[in-house]
Amino acid sequence: MAKRNNEHLKISDALKEFIQTNKLEKGLDKVNVADAWTKLMGNGVNNYTTSIQLERETLYVQLSSSVLREELSYGKQKIITMLNEELGKEIIKKLVLR
Template sequence: MSSKKRYNENLSLSDVLKEFVSTNKLQEGLDKVEIKDTWKNLMGNGVNSYTTSVQLKRDTLYVQLSSSVLREELSYGKEKIIAMLNEALGKPLIKTLILK
């Protein structure tokens, strides 16, 4: 048996996963998945039934909607939507919201 202690012996599983994500540069991909789930949870069934795509590119969230009426209505509350999403995500990932 080796007398060397493993460096991660006292780390929690959470810490090990964070290190793994950081080392392998996976955070951006995880953020993209989390944003889709957050949009779905915050916006509810009414908006989700017209949402065809949610994509994060850098700090811009692109949301494709199949209803021009809904797109127009949501455009009036862009700042509030951005604030709600960032708060739910726990970090300021989104600076701009583009409704297509």
């Protein structure tokens, strides 16, 4: 049985503690990265995005347009920086466009 604390705790602090205790950070990072991609890239890119996967520190994005893939490949570092800023921590170190 879990130990009960009698001190008052903010709900955000309790959730952070729960996430750390149960080692859920990696799973939440995967969801947050996909949401950040959708938010930052806009409808034009999202219409051609078929898959987004985060494995270790590499983000794999599958695109259905070879022309768009080529265009985005020129700004990979900028995309990585934007996504990391949106997430508030450095999760992505490498971006692979497929």
